[in-house]
Amino acid sequence: MGSVKSVLDKRCTIRKYSNQVVADDLLNDLLESAARTSTCGNMQLYSVVVTRDASVREQLAPSHFNQPASQAPVLVTFCADYNRFNKWCLQNKAVPGYDNFESFMSALVDTVALAQTFSLLAEENGLGICYLGTTTYNPKEIAQTLKLPKMVVPVVTLSLGYPDEQPALTDRIPLKGWVHSDVYHDYTEQDIDDIYSYKNDIPENKEFLKINNKETLAQIFTDIRYTKKDGDFFSEKLIAFIKEQGFLK
Amino acid sequence: MGSVKSVLDKRCTIRKYSNQVVADDLLNDLLESAARTSTCGNMQLYSVVVTRDASVREQLAPSHFNQPASQAPVLVTFCADYNRFNKWCLQNKAVPGYDNFESFMSALVDTVALAQTFSLLAEENGLGICYLGTTTYNPKEIAQTLKLPKMVVPVVTLSLGYPDEQPALTDRIPLKGWVHSDVYHDYTEQDIDDIYSYKNDIPENKEFLKINNKETLAQIFTDIRYTKKDGDFFSEKLIAFIKEQGFLK
Numbered sequence: 001m002g003s004v005k006s007v008l009d010k011r012c013t014i015r016k017y018s019n020q021v022v023a024d025d026l027l028n029d030l031l032e033s034a035a036r037t038s039t040c041g042n043m044q045l046y047s048v049v050v051t052r053d054a055s056v057r058e059q060l061a062p063s064h065f066n067q068p069a070s071q072a073p074v075l076v077t078f079c080a081d082y083n084r085f086n087k088w089c090l091q092n093k094a095v096p097g098y099d100n101f102e103s104f105m106s107a108l109v110d111t112v113a114l115a116q117t118f119s120l121l122a123e124e125n126g127l128g129i130c131y132l133g134t135t136t137y138n139p140k141e142i143a144q145t146l147k148l149p150k151m152v153v154p155v156v157t158l159s160l161g162y163p164d165e166q167p168a169l170t171d172r173i174p175l176k177g178w179v180h181s182d183v184y185h186d187y188t189e190q191d192i193d194d195i196y197s198y199k200n201d202i203p204e205n206k207e208f209l210k211i212n213n214k215e216t217l218a219q220i221f222t223d224i225r226y227t228k229k230d231g232d233f234f235s236e237k238l239i240a241f242i243k244e245q246g247f248l249k
Numbered sequence: 250m251g252s253v254k255s256v257l258d259k260r261c262t263i264r265k266y267s268n269q270v271v272a273d274d275l276l277n278d279l280l281e282s283a284a285r286t287s288t289c290g291n292m293q294l295y296s297v298v299v300t301r302d303a304s305v306r307e308q309l310a311p312s313h314f315n316q317p318a319s320q321a322p323v324l325v326t327f328c329a330d331y332n333r334f335n336k337w338c339l340q341n342k343a344v345p346g347y348d349n350f351e352s353f354m355s356a357l358v359d360t361v362a363l364a365q366t367f368s369l370l371a372e373e374n375g376l377g378i379c380y381l382g383t384t385t386y387n388p389k390e391i392a393q394t395l396k397l398p399k400m401v402v403p404v405v406t407l408s409l410g411y412p413d414e415q416p417a418l419t420d421r422i423p424l425k426g427w428v429h430s431d432v433y434h435d436y437t438e439q440d441i442d443d444i445y446s447y448k449n450d451i452p453e454n455k456e457f458l459k460i461n462n463k464e465t466l467a468q469i470f471t472d473i474r475y476t477k478k479d480g481d482f483f484s485e486k487l488i489a490f491i492k493e494q495g496f497l498k
């Protein structure tokens with residue numbers, strides 16, 4: 001038990017899990033509860049694939065670049081899904097017209113909102129999660145492994161299990177750095193310095209610079225972690241896959 | 250105080266608000282707490298515009314088709330934002346390469362997850378919210394009103410205020426209808442009937458059919474609420490805007 005706030009105050013992304021089994025009943029209760037999340041026109045434009053089977057998880061891991069969290073006992077893949085809704089329409093003398101990007105966007109918002117509610121419920125119950133951003137890097141490979149039909153796109157994967165580590169809270173930029181009053185107030189050079197400069201003093205970040213032989217923390221992002229080359233490459237793959245699944249012409 | 254689950258168990262979308270003022274301190278506390286939500290590489294790829302000013306809200310309302318919820322005392326627009334991060338990179342001898350769709354997708358996930366956490370925190374504190382899906386229908390108009398620069402895209406708007414109505418809980422399809430074990434199990438005709446048929450018995454839905462002179466509930470969606478014509482039209486607008494903001498070539 002605990003308030004939403006108290007769950008958030010202590011939450012950390014967990015990438016290392018114990019062998020403790022995540023009970024099926026608990027997982028189903030959390031998913032059932034998560035479905036109370038707002039959904040576009042009450043269409044519930046999502047499906048969730050709960051993967052426990054070791055051989056399926058092994059097939060998924062390379063799609064997630066074998067990152068440590070992908071070794072979790074449970075991988076939960078949240079998919080934008082119009083396949084089910086379309087079938088319902090077709091069986092009920094209705095002609096669905098959801099083969100477009102706006103529909104994909106609606107499903108995407110539904111799906112991520114559901115995943116986030118689920119993650120808070122999981123954390124409230126002592127579980128740990130990690131968002132695997134790799135889901136949109138290799139959606140086609142993931143779809144093949146999980147047998148996703150047309151009109152279904154994996155959007156977010158949460159690795160799930162009981163924590164076997166207790167990482168420190170990560171930093172966040174100050175509120176004034178990202179909340180705007182009435183309209184957007186664009187940032188001056190001074191604003192940017194005020195918002196981000198504290199990051200330079202974090203010992204872990206100083207260590208990153210040294211290890212990677214970089215001059216600034218920003219270069220760690222642009223040159224190593226999230227490069228233009230990767231971004232452009234995975235964008236093409238993602239767009240091609242969204243087309244293939246039927247959401248883009 | 251209450252657990253995440255208990256907030257969810259009783260939550261309903263609220264479209265009608267009382268005149269009770271939403272205190273600035275409360276709102277800031279909720280936003281600060283919401284920022285504990287997972288974020289891609291800790292980049293916090295979002296900005297939030299909190300609009301209280303009546304004249305700005307009046308300008309926003311038509312972009313949200315003047316739907317009742319758009320008359321809320323506070324409109325909170327959650328935006329995917331690389332503008333701030335890029336400025337930080339450029340001021341720190343780093344060359345950002347985030348003018349692509351994959352980066353947009355990362356920001357989008359960050360942004361929706363944040364919005365969903367915020368909505369649960371708001372509800373825990375007695376506030377009511379409604380997701381305005383119209384945000385991705387008229388993103389350009391919203392961006393103009395809110396003065397959003399390039400590399401910023403509004404994704405989700407939450408209307409916010411103290412409830413002046415107490416709607417009944419909305420229905421959800423059964424868990425087995427959207428949760429898949431290990432891999433996706435595509436739906437048979439019988440499955441679809443089993444999942445959705447209860448909807449036909451809901452008095453409100455029967456009333457919809459009568460009012461709209463339709464034979465099936467699905468036709469209400471395809472012919473009235475979410476038509477192919479609208480979907481195609483708003484898709485073109487949305488794609489053009491994402492290009493304009495710098496995330497698509």
